[in-house]
Amino acid sequence: MNRRLLSVLAAVALVAACESATEGTATTTGTGATSDAGSGVATVSTPSATPQQEFEQAVGQDRVFFDFDKYAVRVDAKPVLTRWADWMKRHPQYPIVLEGHADERGTREYNLALGEKRANAVKEFLATQGVSSGQVTTLSYGKERPAVPGSNESSWSQNRRSVAVVGGGPTS
Amino acid sequence: MRVMGIVIKGLALFILLMSLMTERAAAELVIDVTRGHAQPMPIAVTDLFGTAAQESRFGHDISRVVSADLERSGLFRPIDPKAFLQTPESLVMQPKFADWQVLNAQAMVSGRVIVQPDGRLRVEFLLWDVFAGEQLVGQALFTQAENWRRVAHMMADTIYSRLTGEEGYFDSRIVYVAESGPAIRRVKRLAIMDQDGENHRYLTDGSWLVLTPRFSPTVQEITYMSYFRNVPRVYLFNIETGRREVLGDFPGMTFAPRFSPDGHKVVMSMARQGNSEIYEMDLRTRAVRQITTHPAIDTSPSYSADGLRVTFNSDRSGTQQIYVMNADGSGVERISFGDGRYATPVWSPRGDLIAFTKFKGSRFYIGVMKPDGSGERQLAEGFLVESPTWAPNGRVLMFFRETPRNSSGRGGSVRLYSVDLTGYNERLVVTPQDASDPAWSPLLSPPAR
Known part of the structure; x- marks a missing residue:
């Protein structure tokens, strides 16, 4: 009685044998790329500095911070973002990625959405200062890439942030 | 005989x-x-x-x-x-x-x-x-x-x-995210194992951040989120062939995917101009439908067992709460009204309960409530517990628990746990490394009746 079943099983076994390993199909470059990705272009003004370094030297800081579970641009961030806007308008050749981050005191998916809101809030503020929306893109990391590793309020306050990445890949 | x-x-x-x-x-x-x-x-x-x-x-x-x-x-x-x-x-x-x-x-x-x-x-x-x-x-x-x-x-x-008198759940698998490395540069890989931790293997090599894998009801496929080439999108992954594909051609980040109970659709969030809405894609026709329209965050959608309703997470009331709606987006209704923030609603495969993550004071909780919001019960708690997933019989849940790190980033761990629906019998699920985002498969073969 099993003859037909056995032939079905043989076919199934053949299919199972075709199962392949899936390891390593992604390339290994890129995740940890730092801002020196654009060093070849930096000769435009300062030969030794990357666009990221140049930006940071000009504006003072590459990040602004947010209150817990909030995405509104804080009052203390506005002067910083105004300096960012001035620099970005003077350097329209550099694409800008605005990263949005959250602290670990939230759920993963919600924090991805919150990081997106934070990055977008910065983008909208920069637009009011005249930065072209075509120069700026947003990238949310949610709680996946803290800047500071501690599980305490001082770390969390530094991790609720938006970071401007100039001229290349992400820093985090 | x-x-x-x-x-x-x-x-x-x-x-x-x-x-x-x-x-x-x-x-x-x-x-x-x-x-x-x-x-x-x-x-x-x-x-x-x-x-x-x-x-x-x-x-x-x-x-x-x-x-x-x-x-x-x-x-x-x-x-x-x-x-x-x-x-x-x-x-x-x-x-x-x-x-x-x-x-x-x-x-x-x-x-x-x-x-x-x-x-x-x-x-x-x-x-x-x-x-x-x-x-x-x-x-x-x-x-x-x-x-x-x-x-x-x-x-x-x-x-x-x-x-x-209940269906079993042992002939099943778990897909999850294996974690290693320092907190500020965490390496995350998809991994799969039998429900008891055996036959463990990795599905991705850690080159790109991967999050929130979920099983198809047909078992051979997973949907998950990947930062492949720094473009965060939802992917489909065939476990048997190793083939992966990006799901759809969306202009913004896609995340928080889940299959419909019949396996024909994936519901997920897409963020555009900062705002996250819920979309549904038919995997056969690739047609995309927007389900929510609201300036607040809408995410973490999960279908009811009959596929007719969707529960989701939104902060439209000011803080994160759990909502249910019809699968076409009509009839939105808030169901969580307790103290604290509510997140990650997941409908039981039996249809009788919704599991969730709750954040109150400085603690996180895993709990369940009925789909009308009544009968809330807590099953587990910790500094951070998150991401409940149901065993195929709807009697057992798995989730992850993270412990705090000191200011130099040391001492923390993240591990999988299972707990009975009664809140008793909490067990560590042994994995080779730190582990998060578990997803329980359906039974690998239908029960013999």
Whole structure:
């Protein structure tokens, strides 16, 4: 009685044998790329500095911070973002990625959405200062890439942030 | 004698039900699964008898896996085999019930393993009611030798099902995110394993951040989120072929995917101009439909068991709360009203409950509530617990628990745990590395009825 079943099983076994390993199909470059990705272009003004370094030297800081579970641009961030806007308008050749981050005191998916809101809030503020929306893109990391590793309020306050990445890949 | 064969799709394995489960009306040997603190049922799982050394080794290994499955459920207390009086060999003839009654075993499992000329295993087992002196179940399962663990899990499912009246959940797998490296530069890989942690393997190599894998009801596929080439999008991944594909052509980040119960659709969030809305994609036509339209965050969608409703997470009231709506987006209704923030709603495969993550004060909780928001219960808590996923029978949940790091980033861990729906029997799920975002598969083969 099993003859037909056995032939079905043989076919199934053949299919199972075709199962392949899936390891390593992604390339290994890129995740940890730092801002020196654009060093070849930096000769435009300062030969030794990357666009990221140049930006940071000009504006003072590459990040602004947010209150817990909030995405509104804080009052203390506005002067910083105004300096960012001035620099970005003077350097329209550099694409800008605005990263949005959250602290670990939230759920993963919600924090991805919150990081997106934070990055977008910065983008909208920069637009009011005249930065072209075509120069700026947003990238949310949610709680996946803290800047500071501690599980305490001082770390969390530094991790609720938006970071401007100039001229290349992400820093985090 | 009625004989029935079942071919299990995708694996060379089938069952012959020799004598179908004998349904009895009186003197039921049944565990009430709704009582969390009930005494676990003492059960004797004997080594399946084998004549040849190889057969007897399979018999021993299979019985130990069955015993471990039953023990982990919290509903059974396997008796130490050292106490057994009757040998597996003599059991093949007839149980001496007095020998098992004296150990206070309420149920007993016996059987034998035969390696067939083609190398396949024939695994026969019997489940006995020791005090009634009656056979409750008799089954024979055939399999290729390398699938012996699945045979053991199917046996455990049959025993669990016969003695609790609930469907089993042991013949299932877990996909999750394996974590390594420092917190500020965490490496995350997809990994898959049997429900008991065996047959572990990695599905991605950690080059790109991956998050929130979820099983298709057809088992062979996973949907998850990847930062492949720094573009965060939802992907489909075929476990058997290793093939992956980005899902759709969305202008913004896609995340928080889940399959519909029929496996034909994926519901997910897409963020555009900062705002996250819920979309549904039909996997056959690739048609995309926007389901929510609201300036607040809408994410973490999960279908009801009948596919007609969707529960989701939104901060439209000011803080994160849980909502339900019809699958077309109409009839949005908030269901969470307790203290604190509510997140990650996941509808039970039975349809009767929604599991969630709750954040209140400085603690996180895993809980369940009815789909109308009533009957909220907490099942687990911690500094951070998140991401509940349902066992296929809707009786057990898995989640992850993260412990805090000190200011230099040391000391933290993130691990998977399972807990019974009653809130009892919390167990660490052993993984080779730190682990998060678990997703429980459906049963690998439909239950034998």
